[in-house]
Amino acid sequence: MVTREIVVGSSSRVLGHYDKPMWESISNRKWALQYCPESDSFRYPPSPICPDSLSMTYEWRPIKGTGEILSWAIFHRKYFDDFPPPYNTIAVRLDEGPIVISNLIGPEPEGDWIGCRVEVVYEDSGGVTIPKMRLI
Amino acid sequence: MSEAQLSNALSGAVAISGVGHSDWIADYAAVRGGTKPYDSFGYAALAFKRALEDAGIDKSEIDGIVSGPPTAHERMCEVLGIDPNWGAQADAMMGIQAAAMAIHSGMCEVVALVYGNDQRSAAVNYGGSNAAGGNAFLSYIYHAPWGFTSQGALYAIMLRRFMHDTGFTEADLGQVAVAQRLHSSLNPNAIMQKRVTIEEYLSTHYVTEPLHLLDYCLINDGGVAFIMMSAERARRGKRKPAVIHGIGRHDLSRDATSLVPRLTNFYRPAQKKVAEQVFNMAGVGPRDMSCLQIYDSFSVHIPLALEGYGYCGYGEAAKFFADTGISLERGLPVNTSGGHLSESYMQGWNHQVEAVRQIRGECGARQVPDCRYVHYSSDVAGKALSIIYGH
Incomplete structure (x- = not known):
């Protein structure tokens, strides 16, 4: 195929x-x-x-920039030139209430990611600052 | 009248009396070979001619038109040469609901619903910063700065949460692709006719994990049309009509871009409301259904719909697959044509064709014996809608 x-x-x-x-x-x-x-x-x-x-x-x-992972998905297909697969995406429930999508950088949990606490990390990419997340 | 009385007045009032579609297999081969048989209007026009013929009526009887996206309504009327009394631009599900109301209220008498889509030959993107539908559904494009895009990813991240909450596994999900390939192998109109095993399913690559390749719908060119009229008029026609006994809708658009309804309740509140609407309206329940047609842009729609509409309890979809079954071989058959995964991706339109043909009893090797009621369900981007078809 x-x-x-x-x-x-x-x-x-x-x-x-x-x-x-x-x-x-x-x-x-x-x-x-x-x-x-x-x-x-x-x-x-x-x-x-x-x-x-x-x-x-x-x-x-x-916002405080902290929250909890609600779910995650791994991209294995290329959609963007600046995102070579594989890469992760996470849905985070911020402590203030809203849900945001981000990427988990640094160490990844083994097994289930849901429920892990994360905090925001600012990353500069192509002249734009993007809020990413890391485990705390 | 109360809301329930109004709905009940529509029950059994309107029917689909004719269906038509383009040649999905030949067109798929042609487009992959680098040629383009028709544009979107052409696919729709061919389907329209076939639907008229199937219904046994003349074009002059049509006084209402529903045009499905991506073709503009006014241009569609021009192309087909129809000056209607009533019309709308709508997808299959909303179009049927609108047409049923228009016919029942006397705005028009005979509605043609037409759809054509050259999505494969035109290389329509369903992911990326220019993803189709991004204006209406911001979630398709809003999370691009994190590489999160495509409708598949929205269902992948939803499935991951569902697996966490219920213990559902990838092998459980694979039952959907396996069953629908069994069905499409019995369907001469289906693009994918080769059966697959659960081992083959699991060995295909991930697109957005945990979704495998075979969890994704096809992308192909084609067209579908059907003719709707009052059930009374349809019964005088040459075909056995598929009568609409129940139809209902509830949306969950609140906080849709940040995926709240997907990740926190899997659209269950919307499906619960729609189940009450349509089963009460039709005076039947899940146990009365002979088969289901479920909008399956992704296989994960099937376990979610079975739970959401009360075919099993919350968290029991895997058990339902194992104990009851979802194929023509065993249990409650779901997507008897092969659906979007294996027959043709006509965005809900081909599911209506299959429902009508099952009710008529003309499905040959894939016919559900003594088919009395067919439940069609879709929950596309938060719009839950169901139709109960019967005799």
Whole structure:
């Protein structure tokens, strides 16, 4: 069977109207998410309105950068020039509540990764700072 | 009227009276050989002609059109030469629901639902920063800075969590690919006709681990169309109609980009609601189903749907595979055509064709004996929808 390789250049960020302040905070190595004072909740990805309170007032609040692995997947196929396979991806439940996708760098757990505690590490790649995770 | 009364009014009111599709096997070979038989409109047009012929009606009877993506609705009407009273741009599942409501409310009488897709010859990307559907479903593209992309990856990471929570294994999942290849080997329209064993399944490479190659749907060109009308009118036609006894939908879009409904509840709340809607509406339950057609862009849809719709308890899909079975050889047959994994990837459209043919009893070697009810289910990117077809 022929397998096709999808190569679409380098990975790129979605930079919508509400994403830019978040990526600026990441460049400053102080990842901040939108926080709604009315519903007392963080949200991700950035968006115009709190889906709970419908408040359009929010503040950019730095997160602790710690959380727990909810699940993981290993890519064996090349989708991006800057991600040669194999490489890992993880879903992390931040202590503030939202779930983010990242990569686990450094030592990897043996067996089941779910439940492992992680913290953010900022990595510079191609002129952009990307928040990655490592075990704590 | 209450919500339940409104739904019940639609039960048994509308039917599919004709189906048609392009030549998936020949077109797959042609495209792999470097030629392109039709564009998306052409595949749809061929399927449309065949559906009209199957239903035994003339084009002039059509007064409603549903055009599936990726073809624009207005251009589709122009190409087919139809000026309808009602129309919509919708995928197979939402299109059937909309058409049923339009017919039942009197907006139109006979609806053609048409779909054509040149996704293979046009090299449509389902992964990468330009992945198809990224505007509607931000999760397809949002996590690209971490290399996380493709619909397959979304199901891979969901499956990993499901395995952790329930003890489900890769070998359990392989039962899906094995059963559906058994079915496609009995289907002269199926692109993949060679049976596979569980050992062969496990020896294929991972694409996004824990999903193997054979857990992924095909990518092929093709078209599908069907004709819908009132059940009463359909019964006067030349074909035995497949009557819609139940139809329902519930979405989980909240926090979809950050994968919350996938990873924390596997869309179970949506499926539970839809199960109540459609089984109550049809007045039947899971035990009354002769077979299931489940949208299978990835094999993992099957265990999740069996649990979500109450065919077994939560965490019991592996036990259901082992004790009951999901193939034509044993148990409750799922995706009797081979589905998206092995027949053709027509994004839910070919599942309706199979459901209709099973109800009519014209499936030959893969016919489910005494087929009374067929449950179609899809949960694509948080939109859970089900249809109960019957006589």
